Amino acid sequence: MGDVGSNAGNGQFINLWELFAQIGEAETVERYEAAGYLVSCLDRDPTTVNDIRRRDEGIVLPVDRSTRLHLLSQLGIFANQATLFDADDMPSDDAQPTFERFGFYASDIYPFLARHDVAVSQPGGDGSEGRQSPDGRRIPSWIFAYSGQAWISRGRAAKILIAGTSDAVLRAPQYDDVFWRWNAALSDAVERGAIATTMAGRRQLLAHADIRTWCEQHGYLWLPDAQVSLQASPSESVSGDGDMAATGISSALAKTPTPRPLPQQLHQEQEILRALREHGFDPKKLPKSPAGKPGAKALVRRLLGWEGTIFDKAWERLRSGKEIADA
Numbered sequence: 001m002g003d004v005g006s007n008a009g010n011g012q013f014i015n016l017w018e019l020f021a022q023i024g025e026a027e028t029v030e031r032y033e034a035a036g037y038l039v040s041c042l043d044r045d046p047t048t049v050n051d052i053r054r055r056d057e058g059i060v061l062p063v064d065r066s067t068r069l070h071l072l073s074q075l076g077i078f079a080n081q082a083t084l085f086d087a088d089d090m091p092s093d094d095a096q097p098t099f100e101r102f103g104f105y106a107s108d109i110y111p112f113l114a115r116h117d118v119a120v121s122q123p124g125g126d127g128s129e130g131r132q133s134p135d136g137r138r139i140p141s142w143i144f145a146y147s148g149q150a151w152i153s154r155g156r157a158a159k160i161l162i163a164g165t166s167d168a169v170l171r172a173p174q175y176d177d178v179f180w181r182w183n184a185a186l187s188d189a190v191e192r193g194a195i196a197t198t199m200a201g202r203r204q205l206l207a208h209a210d211i212r213t214w215c216e217q218h219g220y221l222w223l224p225d226a227q228v229s230l231q232a233s234p235s236e237s238v239s240g241d242g243d244m245a246a247t248g249i250s251s252a253l254a255k256t257p258t259p260r261p262l263p264q265q266l267h268q269e270q271e272i273l274r275a276l277r278e279h280g281f282d283p284k285k286l287p288k289s290p291a292g293k294p295g296a297k298a299l300v301r302r303l304l305g306w307e308g309t310i311f312d313k314a315w316e317r318l319r320s321g322k323e324i325a326d327a
Contacts, residue, residue: 013104015099015101015102016075017031019104022120022121023113023121025140028170029172032082039072050068051112052102055102055103056101071102074089114145117155120142143160143223146160158179160222163223164221190206269317269318272311276296276324279296279300283325286327
């Protein structure tokens with residue numbers, strides 16, 4: 001079905017169906033959700049749509065504009081409705097020929113996804129297959145893309161932390177619950193000043209070095225900087241009586257403690273306080289809004305982007321508790 005070999009990162013063609021599987025494995029989502037990741041990236045950076053190619057009888061060919069638009073439409077439907085189509089554009093849950101015919105050169109799509117913070121489990125070629133941390137965990141290949149990055153998004157950091165625990169095998173909705181707990185723990189560390197942050201557009205990025213230190217203090221395994229070893233072959237790692245040989249590699253997963261979640265309302269309140277401080281406001285001495293311009297409250301509301309009345313209720317709780325006040 002796929003035509004991506006072990007050197008997929010070296011300019012080989014990768015069809016969309018294979019790409020969805022690779023994103024899904026790294027991001028712990030289903031194929032249709034992985035398609036949503038790609039659609040979202042293409043919406044933000046539409047020029048990459050021009051890199052779509054079609055494989056026809058072994059030949060990789062460029063795609064005209066109308067075909068690209070039609071494919072984007074099908075991608076959107078698949079992402080939103082988990083609906084596949086056969087070669088005649090008829091809905092069919094068991095057919096994926098369209099997504100097997102179209103795709104990208106790996107040298108185009110992998111860097112593009114990395115720029116948009118979408119993880120991909122590439123099939124070999126990066127030397128990470130079989131790598132294990134000292135306690136015997138297999139380290140997913142996508143982890144190593146973040147080893148040298150000075151700043152990492154909070155959501156990505158949460159997923160990396162999950163990958164270092166036995167919870168990595170979970171799927172939604174259990175995985176989502178664990179993700180929220182790690183995300184809340186990181187938010188708490190930021191609020192306490194243990195992890196420095198910066199903003200990239202509307203995204204908050206966390207200092208990699210501070211995450212590493214925070215993990216060391218709490219005994220969490222931080223895989224991007226873990227000392228790794230190559231997995232021993234069965235003949236090397238298992239002795240005659242079935243015990244693990246003295247290679248230092250254990251087949252058992254050592255459980256890393258999962259942080260307790262912050263109450264959701266407390267998490268919301270801390271996010272508001274964090275955003276105020278990061279933009280130079282003293283929460284207890286908020287200035288009046290300039291005439292005709294948004295004030296501190298409007299700015300933070302826009303930055304956090306919460307839906308409904310969540311923001312207003314959290315803001316009022318902070319006011320009632322005298323955590324925020326006017327100057």
